[in-house]
Amino acid sequence: xxxxxQESDFDPGAEIAALHAGQPKxxxxxxxxxxxxxxxxxxxxxxxxxxxxxAMTEKxxxxxxxxxxxxxxxxxxxxxxxxxxxxxxxxxxxxxxxxMHRGEAFAACEFxxxxxxxxxxxxxxxxxxxSERWVEAHASDETAAERWKK
Amino acid sequence: MKIKVxxxxxxxxVFGVESEELELPGERAYAAAVIDMxxxxxxxxxxxxxxxxGYRMAxxxxxxxxxxxxxxxxxxxxxxxxxxx
Numbered sequence: 461x462x463x464x465x466q467e468s469d470f471d472p473g474a475e476i477a478a479l480h481a482g483q484p485k486x487x488x489x490x491x492x493x494x495x496x497x498x499x500x501x502x503x504x505x506x507x508x509x510x511x512x513x514x515a516m517t518e519k520x521x522x523x524x525x526x527x528x529x530x531x532x533x534x535x536x537x538x539x540x541x542x543x544x545x546x547x548x549x550x551x552x553x554x555x556x557x558x559x560m561h562r563g564e565a566f567a568a569c570e571f572x573x574x575x576x577x578x579x580x581x582x583x584x585x586x587x588x589x590x591s592e593r594w595v596e597a598h599a600s601d602e603t604a605a606e607r608w609k610k
Numbered sequence: 611m612k613i614k615v616x617x618x619x620x621x622x623x624v625f626g627v628e629s630e631e632l633e634l635p636g637e638r639a640y641a642a643a644v645i646d647m648x649x650x651x652x653x654x655x656x657x658x659x660x661x662x663x664g665y666r667m668a669x670x671x672x673x674x675x676x677x678x679x680x681x682x683x684x685x686x687x688x689x690x691x692x693x694x695x
Contacts, residue, residue, distance in 0.1 A: 516671035553695050582694025583619035594620040597691035
């Protein structure tokens with residue numbers, strides 16, 4: 461298992477390769493990459509600053525990954541989240557899940573992202589031409605996380 | 611008892627403070643006592659920490675609620691709903 465919070469970029473291809481290198485039991489790797497868009501709520505976005513709660517962030521991510529591992533039979537998980545100042549086109553987050561079969565990998569990957577969105581202590585501030593604004597949490601993210609409780 | 615309070619993101623900016631130490635009466639209390647004390651400051655404090663204001667809390671780096679116990683040396687964090695990912 462790999463959980464990292466970092467300012468620097470990551471290489472999704474290398475992260476995916478690492479999830480199955482030398483592991484012939486792995487039959488599926490599902491991954492998700494979250495990126496900075498240049499448009500949000502109708503306004504152009506020129507920068508995105510990610511703040512976090514350092515003492516809590518990794519602990520919170522580890523709990524989310526532990527829950528996924530308890531729920532599905534997974535062989536490995538990688539979760540990387542960037543913090544600091546980012547720009548449109550930049551990568552923000554990587555989730556990679558290795559399992560024997562695709563169903564578990566797909567489901568766990570989505571579960572980890574849905575829980576991260578509602579539980580992990582990160583906050584986004586967008587820079588738009590001439591101003592800055594904190595991104596508001598979306599009710600749809602709560603709904604997405606709720607469905608895993610059924 | 612003395613506790614440490616941290617503020618993040620929009621609330622850090624609105625309150626104009628990143629962290630502070632608070633002295634509360636007694637040996638232990640609920641997190642609600644911390645919120646009550648801060649709300650009494652009025653202005654942005656009473657608005658942002660109103661029951662329906664939507665703020666979130668963590669006690670010792672774990673998401674918490676108003677009935678989470680706090681005691682001497684604990685760390686309480688107050689922040690807006692998270693928006694990572």
